[in-house]
Amino acid sequence: MMDLKTNLLTRRNFLRFTTGIGIAVGLDGLIPPYARGRSIKQSQTKPNYPHVISLKIQETKLKIGQRDATALTVNGSIPAPLVRLREGQLATIEVTNQLKEDSSIHWHGIILPPNMDGVPGISFAGIKPGETFIYKFPVTQSGTYWYHSHSGLQEQKGHFGPIIIDPIEPEPFEYNRDYVVMLSDWTFEDPHAILANLKKMPTFYNYQRRTVANLGEDWEWRGMRMDPADIADVTSATYTYLMNGLAPETNWTALFQPGEKVRLRFINSSAMTFFDVRIPGLKMTVVQADGQNVQPVTVDEFRIGTAETYDVIVEPEEEQAYTIFAETMDRSGYARGTLAIAPGASAPIPQRRQRPVRTMADMGMDHHMSGHHMSGHDMSSHDMSGHHMSGHDMSGHDMSGHDMSNSNGAVPHGPDNHGLGNAGVPMMVKSRLHEPGVGLENTGTRVLVYTDLRSVSPGEDQRKPERELELHLTGHMERYMWSFDGKKYSEEKEITFYNGERLRLILVNDTMMEHPIHLHGMWMELDNGAGKYKPRKHTIIVKPAERLPVEINVDAPGKWAFHCHLIYHMKVGMFRTVAVVDRPTGVS
Amino acid sequence: MQFKNRYYSLILTGWLSILGIGFSSPQVLAQGPIKHDVQVTKLKQWQLSQYHNSNSSEKTNEEEWPEPLNDSPTYWLILLEELEYATNSGEDSFNWDLVSWVGGDYQRLWIKSEGEVGLEEGHGEGEIQLLYGKLISPFWDLQLGWRYEQLYGDKGSGRGFAVIGVEGLAPYFFEVEGSVFISHEGDISARLEAEYELLLSQRLVLQPSLETNIALQQVEEFGVGSGINDLELGLRLRYEFSRNVAPYVGINWTRKFGDTADFAREEGESVDDLKVLGGVRLLF
Numbered sequence: 055m056m057d058l059k060t061n062l063l064t065r066r067n068f069l070r071f072t073t074g075i076g077i078a079v080g081l082d083g084l085i086p087p088y089a090r091g092r093s094i095k096q097s098q099t100k101p102n103y104p105h106v107i108s109l110k111i112q113e114t115k116l117k118i119g120q121r122d123a124t125a126l127t128v129n130g131s132i133p134a135p136l137v138r139l140r141e142g143q144l145a146t147i148e149v150t151n152q153l154k155e156d157s158s159i160h161w162h163g164i165i166l167p168p169n170m171d172g173v174p175g176i177s178f179a180g181i182k183p184g185e186t187f188i189y190k191f192p193v194t195q196s197g198t199y200w201y202h203s204h205s206g207l208q209e210q211k212g213h214f215g216p217i218i219i220d221p222i223e224p225e226p227f228e229y230n231r232d233y234v235v236m237l238s239d240w241t242f243e244d245p246h247a248i249l250a251n252l253k254k255m256p257t258f259y260n261y262q263r264r265t266v267a268n269l270g271e272d273w274e275w276r277g278m279r280m281d282p283a284d285i286a287d288v289t290s291a292t293y294t295y296l297m298n299g300l301a302p303e304t305n306w307t308a309l310f311q312p313g314e315k316v317r318l319r320f321i322n323s324s325a326m327t328f329f330d331v332r333i334p335g336l337k338m339t340v341v342q343a344d345g346q347n348v349q350p351v352t353v354d355e356f357r358i359g360t361a362e363t364y365d366v367i368v369e370p371e372e373e374q375a376y377t378i379f380a381e382t383m384d385r386s387g388y389a390r391g392t393l394a395i396a397p398g399a400s401a402p403i404p405q406r407r408q409r410p411v412r413t414m415a416d417m418g419m420d421h422h423m424s425g426h427h428m429s430g431h432d433m434s435s436h437d438m439s440g441h442h443m444s445g446h447d448m449s450g451h452d453m454s455g456h457d458m459s460n461s462n463g464a465v466p467h468g469p470d471n472h473g474l475g476n477a478g479v480p481m482m483v484k485s486r487l488h489e490p491g492v493g494l495e496n497t498g499t500r501v502l503v504y505t506d507l508r509s510v511s512p513g514e515d516q517r518k519p520e521r522e523l524e525l526h527l528t529g530h531m532e533r534y535m536w537s538f539d540g541k542k543y544s545e546e547k548e549i550t551f552y553n554g555e556r557l558r559l560i561l562v563n564d565t566m567m568e569h570p571i572h573l574h575g576m577w578m579e580l581d582n583g584a585g586k587y588k589p590r591k592h593t594i595i596v597k598p599a600e601r602l603p604v605e606i607n608v609d610a611p612g613k614w615a616f617h618c619h620l621i622y623h624m625k626v627g628m629f630r631t632v633a634v635v636d637r638p639t640g641v642s
Numbered sequence: 643m644q645f646k647n648r649y650y651s652l653i654l655t656g657w658l659s660i661l662g663i664g665f666s667s668p669q670v671l672a673q674g675p676i677k678h679d680v681q682v683t684k685l686k687q688w689q690l691s692q693y694h695n696s697n698s699s700e701k702t703n704e705e706e707w708p709e710p711l712n713d714s715p716t717y718w719l720i721l722l723e724e725l726e727y728a729t730n731s732g733e734d735s736f737n738w739d740l741v742s743w744v745g746g747d748y749q750r751l752w753i754k755s756e757g758e759v760g761l762e763e764g765h766g767e768g769e770i771q772l773l774y775g776k777l778i779s780p781f782w783d784l785q786l787g788w789r790y791e792q793l794y795g796d797k798g799s800g801r802g803f804a805v806i807g808v809e810g811l812a813p814y815f816f817e818v819e820g821s822v823f824i825s826h827e828g829d830i831s832a833r834l835e836a837e838y839e840l841l842l843s844q845r846l847v848l849q850p851s852l853e854t855n856i857a858l859q860q861v862e863e864f865g866v867g868s869g870i871n872d873l874e875l876g877l878r879l880r881y882e883f884s885r886n887v888a889p890y891v892g893i894n895w896t897r898k899f900g901d902t903a904d905f906a907r908e909e910g911e912s913v914d915d916l917k918v919l920g921g922v923r924l925l926f
Contacts, residue, residue, distance in 0.1 A: 156708070175710035179703065204710070251885070253717040254925065258885050265841040266848075276814045279781065474748065477780050530780055532811060535747050542713045542747075615710060626747075627713035 103140050109159065111181075111203070111213065112152040118240050118294055119301030125212035125240075126153065126203070132299040133236045133323065134201070134215025141196040141222045147189040149181060156180040159189070160204040160574070160615075161217065162361060163345055163592040166191035168612025171574055173204045176613050176631055180205060196221030197345025198319040198363045200236070207245035210325040210621055212299075214238065218319070219345075226510055227341045227350065229317035229367055233308045237331075237358070237380050237389050239293040239324040240301075248288060249622050252534045259291040260284065262386060262409045275412075278478065280566060282412040284531060285492065287567075287622065288326045290387030295327065297380065297391040305400055306391035312373050316393065317341075319365050322358040325621040328383035328568065328595070330357050330494060331364075333376050333393065334404050338366040340502060344591045347510040354499035357383065357491050359570035359595040361619040364502075368393070375399040383493060383568075385409045410493030416566055418467065418480020418599035465601065472540025472564065476528035479564045480599035487582045491568070491597060504594075505582045512586035513579060515607040519558035523549070527563040527571070527596060527618070527628070535626060536565075536618065542627025549616065549630050551608045552637040560603045563596045569623065570595050573632065575614035578604040593619055608634055718744040719926070724756075724878075726921025728894060732912055733760040737919070743775065750775045752785060757792075765795035765911075771805060782810035789823055791864070799863055802826050815839070831857035831866070842879075847888075851876040860901055865909065867901020880923055888923040 114127040128134030139145050151157045158180050160172035170191045174180030181187045202214035216234045241248060251258040264272050264283045275282045300306040310316050318338075322329060332338075332355040339352045342365035350367075358364055358380075370376055375394040382388060385407050392400050464484035471479055490501040529536040539546070551557055559578070561571060570593050577590040581603040588605065596602050617629040724739035737758040743750040752775050757768025773787030785807045792800040807821030819835040833855045840848040855871040878892030896915045898906050903913040 173710055175707050179707045206711075250717060254719045254721075255885060261844045263841055263844065265843060269840075273814075279811055279813060279815060474777050474780055532781065533747060533777075543711060544709075544713050625711055625713065627711075629711060629713070631710070 103138065103143060105146060107137055107145075107147045108150075109135070109137075109147060110150045110152055111157045111159070114212075118242075118296070118299075119303055121242065123240070123242060126157075126208050127212050128159075128215055132212040132214075132240075132296070133234075133238070134213070136234065137201060137215065137217045139193045139217065139219045141193055141219055143193050145189070145191055145193050148186055149189065150186040151181040151183055154183050156182055156205050157203055157208060157213070158205045159201050161189070161191075161199065161201050162572075163197075163199040163363070164191070164193075164217070165195055165575065165577075165610070168575060168610065168614060171614065172201075173574065173615045176615050193219055195219060195345065196225075197342055197347075198234070198321065198365050199345050200321045200323055200361075200363065202323065204615070207249075207325075207621060207625060209323075210239075210241065210245040210248075212238075212240070214323040216319070216321055216323075225341075226347060227339075227367060228315060230314040231308070231310055231316045232319070233316065234298070234319045234321065235306075235308075235378065235391065236296075236298050236321045236323045237327075237329050238296045238299075238322075239288070239327045240296050241288075241292045241294075243292050245325075245621075248292060249534075249625060252287060252622060256287075256531050256534050257281065257284070259287065259289045261289065261291050262384065264411075278417075279532070280412075280417075281531075283409065284412070284566060285384035285410060286327065286382065286386065287534075287620070289384055290382070293327070293387060295324075295329075295380070295382065295387050295389035297378065297389040300391070302388060302390040302403075307394050307397055307399070308378075308391065309397065310370055310393055310395065312371055312395065313369070315367050315369050317365060317367055318378070319363065320358055321363045322360050324360050326360065328357060328359050328491075328570075329380040329389065330355060330383060331378070331380045332356075332404075332499075333368060333378050334401070335372070335374075335376050336368045336370055336393075338368050340364055340366050340506075343507050343589060344593060346590050348589055349508045349510055349587070351502065351506045352500070353502045353506075355494070355497060356502035357494060357595075359568065359593065359619075361570055361572055361593040362591075362595070375401040377401040377403060379404055381407065383410075383491070385493065407493070412492065412566060412598070415486075415489075416492065416598035418482045463601070467562070467564070470526075472526060472528045472537075474540070475530055475533075475535045475537050475542065476526075476540045476564060477530040477532065483562050483599050483601040485602065486597040486600040487580070487602070489597065491595070504580060505584075507580065507582065507589040507591075508584040508587040509589050510587075513588060513590070513607075515556060516586060517556040517607075519556045519605055521552070521555055522558045522560065524560045524562060525549070527561060527565055527569050529565045529567070529623070529628070531566070534622075536620075536623040536628040537626075538628060538630055543629040544627065547631055548633050551606070551632055551634045553608060553611045553634050554637070555608050557606045557608055558603055559606055560601060561594075561596050563598055563600050563602075566598045568595050568597055569628070570619040571617070572619045573606070573614065573616050575610045575612065575632075575634075576606055576608060578606055580604055610634055611636070714746050716744060716746065718742070720924075721926075722922075722924040724921060725924065726890075726892075726919045728758075728917040728919035730912075730915060730917040732915070733762045733765075735760045735766065735917075737921075745775075748777045750783070752787070759794055763795065767791065767793050773805060773807070775809070778808075779810075781812075782808055784808055785821070793864065797863070801864065803831075825861075827861075829857065829859045829861050829866075831855060831871075845882040847880050847882065849876075849878045849880065849890075849892075851878070862905065865902060865905040867899075867903070867905060869900050871900075871902040872896060872898045878919075886925045888925075889921070890923055891918075891920045893918055 109128050111128055114125050114130050149159050158172045158174050169177055170189050171177040196219045199217040202209045294301050297306045337352050339350045341350050344363055375392050378391040380389040464482045467479045467483055487504040490503050494501045526539050528540045572593040579588040579590050611634050614632045616632045617624045720742040722740050724737055726737050728735050735758045739756040741754050743752045745751055752773040754771040759766035769791040771789040773785040775783040775785045778784045787805050789803040789805045803823040803825045805821055809819045812818045817837045822832045824830050835853045837851045853874040857866045857868055860868045874896045876894040878890045880888040880890035882888040894917045898913040906913050
């Protein structure tokens with residue numbers, strides 16, 4: 055057995071140790087055991103959970119791939135140490151800020167009192183340099199979660215780590231080995247410089263734009279001032295994609311014995327990246343989504359959005375290495391690791407796929423429209439140029455005589471264009487929960503879709519929603535503005551929920567990009583047709599031109615953050631404070 | 643070095659015992675459910691008590707808390723679209739075209755400058771504009787401000803104007819700028835500029851451009867006739883080593899009309915002029 059103590063003390067041993075099966079760690083830092091490629095599953099007869107967990111936020115010099123880097127870490131490593139808790143315990147976590155600027159830690163997906171949520175300005179004042187903040191909350195849930203800074207753009211610089219909460223009731227699935235797989239995007243640039251570049255030139259990082267070769271096909275898109283190759287704002291042009299802090303060439307490795315069941319806890323802790331995860335040669339059985347048990351569904355591939363988590367069980371039979379492949383949605387790069395029977399093994403990287411292109415469905419153009427006539431626009435001649443509603447006043451169009459809805463619940467977008475901060479609105483918006491997402495339509499394999507997710511046990515609250523709230527995801531790529539209802543956070547700060555209500559929140563995506571929307575403090579139950587078994591999620595990807603309803607049991611008084619989890623979208627204003635208040639007397 | 647080693651091993655063993663994860667623990671199936679000895683207290687009551695609980699006096703200072711984010715900092719751009727050396731049968735010249743702005747999403751201060759200087763005799767013109775820009779529709783800015791134009795060479799005259807214009811992105815991705823100028827003498831003129839970008843590859847960009855100036859009144863001192871003054875068509879091909887630095891080559895054709903052409907002939911300048919040029923485009 056490797057003696058960790060000796061290894062840390064000599065630089066030569068240190069470097070050999072950290073590459074291959076370790077994680078990115080500072081020369082002064084300790085290597086969290088969970089990410090050393092050894093199973094974290096421990097003997098269940100000897101649980102040992104610390105009464106107090108001590109975390110120090112610090113600046114750390116380390117290596118990403120072959121390059122030196124300066125990161126903001128917790129306890130000196132990327133990812134940060136595993137916070138392992140037990141359902142039913144009282145968690146006490148001391149966080150010391152050793153940076154020269156304010157910091158914070160938010161426990162993503164954890165239900166806790168509002169002053170423990172870690173969002174400066176909403177939960178507390180933040181953790182000033184040199185100060186220690188003590189988080190204390192009862193742990194009332196179980197599953198895989200994660201934690202990260204909620205200050206500035208610190209999360210982009212490495213400030214994130216995993217949380218595992220062991221349940222009281224055993225989980226409804228078995229496994230022999232247990233690994234955390236954290237996917238992230240690392241940049242050697244200053245995150246503020248990335249945002250400044252996007253403000254100067256929105257396609258700054260897109261080196262997969264359409265050229266004159268496609269000018270004919272793209273003419274309609276150009277008429278709408280849209281680029282169908284706009285898939286990701288920030289790409290491999292600046293990002294190195296990491297798996298447990300290791301670059302693809304460093305190859306994070308997890309060990310297994312053939313015939314064993316391996317649990318992989320995938321966490322997307324990136325700032326701006328959607329990953330499509332597959333393990334060539336292995337099927338994956340999804341057993342948890344966002345830490346919640348779901349009825350097992352076996353797939354070949356799944357898309358994991360920023361801040362989402364998926365726990366899967368794989369059963370590798372062969373005595374070979376398998377590549378854990380997480381290709382980015384825009385296909386500009388990938389994160390990669392290996393499931394192997396011995397350290398040092400690797401399997402080939404699968405063939406890279408073509409960058410996908412946006413379709414008319416992303417624009418809200420429904421096929422079913424072809425038979426309908428809108429006054430002044432003849433759809434049948436396929437002239438699309440006038441149909442995008444940028445700045446258009448809909449009131450002159452007579453839609454009243456037409457039945458615009460179809461089986462997807464497609465409805466026309468309302469008359470509100472949401473002002474200057476919104477480039478345009480889709481014609482029709484509809485549910486897209488059954489779709490795998492852009493780039494995954496024709497894989498020839500089974501890809502996970504949101505309609506596959508069904509909670510294992512029915513939700514406790516089966517009330518019908520009493521109130522409905524519609525919120526539009528809006529934005530303007532050219533000026534890199536992102537908002538809700540056309541208004542940045544500084545222009546409209548609060549949304550009100552009533553304590554004790556059952557709320558139906560309808561998210562309508564007016565933009566051409568996917569947004570992973572995250573609500574702190576409460577669960578969003580995804581209305582995906584599963585009825586009583588609606589899955590609970592803390593983060594949901596809303597596709598372009600999608601109309602996505604969720605139901606929320608509002609039972610957490612206080613103030614909570616609600617925002618797009620793409621960090622640069624959040625930073626420019628796609629953020630709100632949800633204030634859960636008592637219903638005013640006289641309001642039913 | 644000795645002390646550090648001991649220090650590290652102390653931290654290591656201490657921390658590992660805290661996390662309670664053994665290196666040599668075998669991987670076994672669960673023997674049964676985890677027994678717990680912590681009762682989950684009445685959650686809602688606990689939550690409420692925590693909410694009302696002043697935790698290290700944070701609650702009372704809520705007004706002093708920082709904002710969760712600053713979504714409206716000041717951004718800026720400096721784009722040297724043209725920084726070039728142009729040659730034709732006549733006089734070689736040095737040209738520039740600078741666009742810059744500083745500000746937020748809705749309001750910006752724009753500074754623009756353009757001009758050309760003959761490298762042999764020093765004739766030419768230059769101008770600078772200082773404008774307040776306001777977003778009036780998602781793709782268009784309204785700009786109001788001041789312009790100063792200077793002639794180089796023998797005459798050396800200069801004049802100032804008030805400016806009102808719009809700048810933005812038209813459908814089909816035409817970048818368009820239209821301005822109306824009113825000089826301090828009351829002379830009214832206008833300019834229209836349009837540009838297009840064609841990607842030949844991810845880094846090779848072909849940029850056709852057009853500029854035309856018209857004037858209401860004749861202003862002989864500045865060689866300006868009434869009506870359409872000139873038409874300039876350009877074609878520049880740049881290679882983006884990075885987004886920030888892109889050398890280019892190109893051609894530029896200028897044609898003067900009517901009285902403007904006559905004034906030019908009197909000065910011995912050409913009225914129909916094709917230049918070959920090379921330069922660098924810089925983005926900051």
